[in-house]
Amino acid sequence: MPQDPHSVIKTIRLSEKATRLGEENNEYVFIVDRAANKIEIKSAVEKHFGKKVAAVRTATFDGKSRRERRADAGRTIHYKKAIVRLKEGERLDLV
Numbered sequence: 001m002p003q004d005p006h007s008v009i010k011t012i013r014l015s016e017k018a019t020r021l022g023e024e025n026n027e028y029v030f031i032v033d034r035a036a037n038k039i040e041i042k043s044a045v046e047k048h049f050g051k052k053v054a055a056v057r058t059a060t061f062d063g064k065s066r067r068e069r070r071a072d073a074g075r076t077i078h079y080k081k082a083i084v085r086l087k088e089g090e091r092l093d094l095v
Helices: 016-025 038-049
Strands: 009-012 027-032 053-061 065-067 073-075 079-086
Touching: 009 038, 016 027, 027 038, 038 053, 038 079
Parallel strands: none
Antiparallel strands: 009 027, 027 079, 053 079, 065 073
């Protein structure tokens, strides 16, 4: 079932590695909804940014264990990361 692009794409990851991927391989890193599959991610990026997507790779991450001073151990949130490669000639202006 198609979802709203804003509910699939949570945020864009702007780290040193993500910036290098964008410059060298025309790939961009997004934090996406954990229930979204590659087809939904591809259509969300194409609708939201108006660019053509060549490939999507995904990875899920478990939250890290954290401990507060007096509280029991907790966890940070679980998340899913998508690395989206755009077709030749397509670029995202992130600045």
